[in-house]
Amino acid sequence: MSDDVRELLGRAAEDAGRPVVSTEAVYAKAARVRWRRRTAASVTAVCAVAAGAFLVPQLSSAPDSPQTSSVASLAQEPGESPRDVRLLKLLPHLTGTVEEVSFADIIKHVSPPPPEPSTTGPLDGQYEIRQDGGVGYLTIDVRDAEAVRKKLGGAPAEDLCKADKGAPARTDCVREELSDGRVLTIWSDDMDYGDGTPQWGPELVARLTLADGTLLGVRDSTGFEADVVQGPMLKSPPLTRAQLRELMLRPELLPAK
Numbered sequence: 125m126s127d128d129v130r131e132l133l134g135r136a137a138e139d140a141g142r143p144v145v146s147t148e149a150v151y152a153k154a155a156r157v158r159w160r161r162r163t164a165a166s167v168t169a170v171c172a173v174a175a176g177a178f179l180v181p182q183l184s185s186a187p188d189s190p191q192t193s194s195v196a197s198l199a200q201e202p203g204e205s206p207r208d209v210r211l212l213k214l215l216p217h218l219t220g221t222v223e224e225v226s227f228a229d230i231i232k233h234v235s236p237p238p239p240e241p242s243t244t245g246p247l248d249g250q251y252e253i254r255q256d257g258g259v260g261y262l263t264i265d266v267r268d269a270e271a272v273r274k275k276l277g278g279a280p281a282e283d284l285c286k287a288d289k290g291a292p293a294r295t296d297c298v299r300e301e302l303s304d305g306r307v308l309t310i311w312s313d314d315m316d317y318g319d320g321t322p323q324w325g326p327e328l329v330a331r332l333t334l335a336d337g338t339l340l341g342v343r344d345s346t347g348f349e350a351d352v353v354q355g356p357m358l359k360s361p362p363l364t365r366a367q368l369r370e371l372m373l374r375p376e377l378l379p380a381k
Contacts, residue, residue, distance in 0.1 A: 207246075207249055208249075221254045221255070222251055222252070244379060245264060247376065250263050251264070253358075253362035257356065258358035259347050260357070262345070264341075265340075267338065269338060280333065296312040304334075305335030308330070321351070323349040325349070327344055327361055330344070330369070342368065342372060346361055
């Protein structure tokens with residue numbers, strides 16, 4: 125075995141079992157790689173690189189049986205309701221159930237789940253939505269201005285609906301300038317970025333930028349396909365565009381001032 129092979133195997137062993145951290149920077153890098161693969165296959169094939177979007181985890185093969193774990197009881201004040209219970213109260217039109225989960229657990233099958241990363245928003249997390257015989261997901265993430273600059277290498281784009289650096293414009297993108305300097309942007313993403321595991325289904329993506337630079341991001345996903353899944357994907361995202369917009373404007377998602 126050559127020294128190069130030993131080094132590669134060593135690096136792989138070091139990375140095995142590590143949790144996946146949802147960051148805008150990692151997602152953007154993964155999307156750029158997928159875009160290059162698609163353009164190499166066809167001159168006319170292009171993919172939408174969602175700058176500032178959440179990571180779509182590229183994870184290892186699943187075991188023979190699924191392992192699930194709720195993390196809703198973690199990171200909450202004594203006597204406070206679990207986060208999934210509080211989130212459900214903000215979704216009066218939802219017909220299904222909500223459970224907070226860990227992608228490291230249900231996708232990569234790291235059990236027990238790794239410690240939760242630090243959060244900024246009171247409802248930051250990954251949530252499994254069961255309705256209409258399928259399973260979709262919501263992810264909520266709040267970043268303050270400093271964290272946004274670090275993850276994106278600078279300030280986010282002023283208009284996310286405009287094409288960026290040769291990538292096509294986002295599908296069905298709507299940008300709203302709201303009161304107090306807030307800007308809300310919602311678009312559709314078919315998540316067709318080539319091969320990999322898991323294969324995520326279509327989703328709605330929303331970003332709310334506050335005047336102080338704080339960024340609230342939500343993914344409203346139909347689910348994913350993999351060797352082991354929690355259930356079939358939904359036919360449409362768990363929240364409609366109107367319901368997602370309503371959720372994005374709820375102050376309960378933002379840190380108390």
